[in-house]
Amino acid sequence: MRTTSALRRLAFGAVFLTTLAACSSASDAPAAFEDLTDTTEGRASATKVVGYFPTWQGDVNAIQYDKLTHINYAFVLPTAQGGLTGLSSGDTRLRSLVQTAHGRGVKVLIAVGGWMDGNDAPFEQMAANASTRTTFINNVVAFVDQAGLDGVDIDWEWPEPGTSAQNFGALMRELGTALHARGKLLTAAVVALNTDGIPSSAFSDVDYLNIMAYDWGYPHSTYDLAVQSLNYWIGRGLPKDKAVLGVPFYGRSQSGAYTYAQLVAMDAQAPYKDQVSDIYYNGIATIQAKTRLAVQQGGGIMIWEISQDTANTTSLLLAISQAIGGSGGNQAPSASLTSPTNGASFSAGSTITLTANASDTDGSIARVEFFAGTTKLGEDTSAPYSLAWSNVAAGTYALTVRATDNSGASTTSAAISISVTGSGGSCAGVPAWSSTQIYVNGDKATYNGKLWRAKWWTQNEIPGAAEWGPWELLGNC
Known part of the structure; x- marks a missing residue:
């Protein structure tokens, strides 16, 4: 085993x-x-x-x-x-x-x-x-x-x-x-x-x-x-x-x-x-x-x-x-992300309003934090819980919220996925992708008229060839 x-x-x-x-x-x-x-x-x-x-x-x-x-x-x-x-x-x-x-x-x-x-x-x-x-x-x-x-x-x-x-x-x-x-x-x-x-x-x-x-x-x-x-x-x-x-x-x-x-x-x-x-x-x-x-x-x-x-x-x-x-003497709060909805799509540069529900049966909500992946976007300490996420770059994001009650217990919501598409910046001066080049996190390359950014070390992996791959689409050139 x-x-x-x-x-x-x-x-x-x-x-x-x-x-x-x-x-x-x-x-x-x-x-x-x-x-x-x-x-x-x-x-x-x-x-x-x-x-x-x-x-x-x-x-x-x-x-x-x-x-x-x-x-x-x-x-x-x-x-x-x-x-x-x-x-x-x-x-x-x-x-x-x-x-x-x-x-x-x-x-x-x-x-x-x-x-x-x-x-x-x-x-x-x-x-x-x-x-x-x-x-x-x-x-x-x-x-x-x-x-x-x-x-x-x-x-x-x-x-x-x-x-x-x-x-x-x-x-x-x-x-x-x-x-x-x-x-x-x-x-x-x-x-x-x-x-x-x-x-x-x-x-x-x-x-x-x-x-x-x-x-x-x-x-x-x-x-x-x-x-x-x-x-x-x-x-x-x-x-x-x-x-x-x-x-x-x-x-x-x-x-x-x-x-x-x-x-x-x-x-x-x-x-x-x-x-x-x-x-x-x-x-x-x-x-x-x-x-x-x-x-x-x-x-x-x-x-x-x-x-x-x-x-x-x-x-x-x-x-x-x-x-x-949050168990036993102090019950954990509940938390859910109510907007945007799972699968929603936005244009790059948009301001996306995130809203959440949070409640606590034996106390009060101290704060609700909003996350894109592991990155904290901000928090709200009073209902209705919301956050304006400004100038969002192109990409796919897993959004969650974490509610914490007045006794320190917290609950993380289920994730929802959204996509942001569109122009992600100028391609001027950005070299074309090369199969012989080693790329590390943050390196940019152009490929098929689009601007890409490496998420981790990669070589000989074509941008956009796999959804899971090392390249993040920033937008069209």
Whole structure:
């Protein structure tokens, strides 16, 4: 699930996308959100925010610790004889992670297992024998003690129904007893739904389950899947406060995987939609809708994995933190962009009036901010909320608004797309496009009687050949 070769390769090469397309699933999320209506147990103060952090990539010092409650360091691997391999308890990076996290009040667990190239035989063989289970438990407890950890996350992918499930139950029972006696946590990562490999007897042995509501079908992580996953596990008897909903910080196509940070680097509008070409992922609006669902219907939210995030205002972890701040005691405001409409077209140089609706059920709206992609255009602090966007250049824009209430909770609206066409400036002195020229962000060229500007590094890519491409049309010469 998590350590597939495709995901491991994300750290080692650039991803080149082929086309861009808008997706409406984020805007559909509020309707799906109403599928679960029991919100009486939503408590932001008890919400868990669990971030997996891999052994093979990511900067310990770049983690947004203030937005997490738990970090699962992934992975150490089990052996059939009950040993542990692949990572030592004295690993300097792990030590640094634990020290820094504990200084910020964040718990750190060691995640055991993972995808293991689809071979769960070490788990199967170890758990089937009482002696090797005991050896494994002793090694895990020693690892936790020596590294100063707060607990263990078992990521066995996957126990099968029958004997395998019984052995999983025995392992969790015995490991839970050993860890809880020392004041440590035991958690487990589980498939989204429809599995008999996890016995309900294990529910009392774990502190919570991390429900992997992703890598399931195509698109791989819809809002509906999140609803179905919580319904499934809670319906089986898992207490709500032990149901932690998993979300992806990556996208999947039918041929590969892409980090959220890579998608944002390739398409500045990626945070405001859920699809780039044939790659499906969760943008800000969907992540926030899932977070509110997780707070109100479960015990929190889990992320695979936090090194795939951005480090600015487009951060999905920031979006999660904002949504949690608006849950429980303080409800997040609502926000929608009412004008212009999706698909509207304007002439270059126009002044476009943006209008928005925003409301707050338990407070007041402090401000409404207007964005084109990641660029803030301005804000309004009183209703009716509007902004005059002057002298707009030619191009295609994803527009959103973000409403913030008087307690600091905020909500970002679904994006709408508009196009601005027409003259974008003089072509005088601008050289014609050349296939041998290297262009960087901001460079201009003329091609087929039109003026173009490069959005990023490019060579031998014809202006206008692909909608997603590196060239922005400024207008006719």
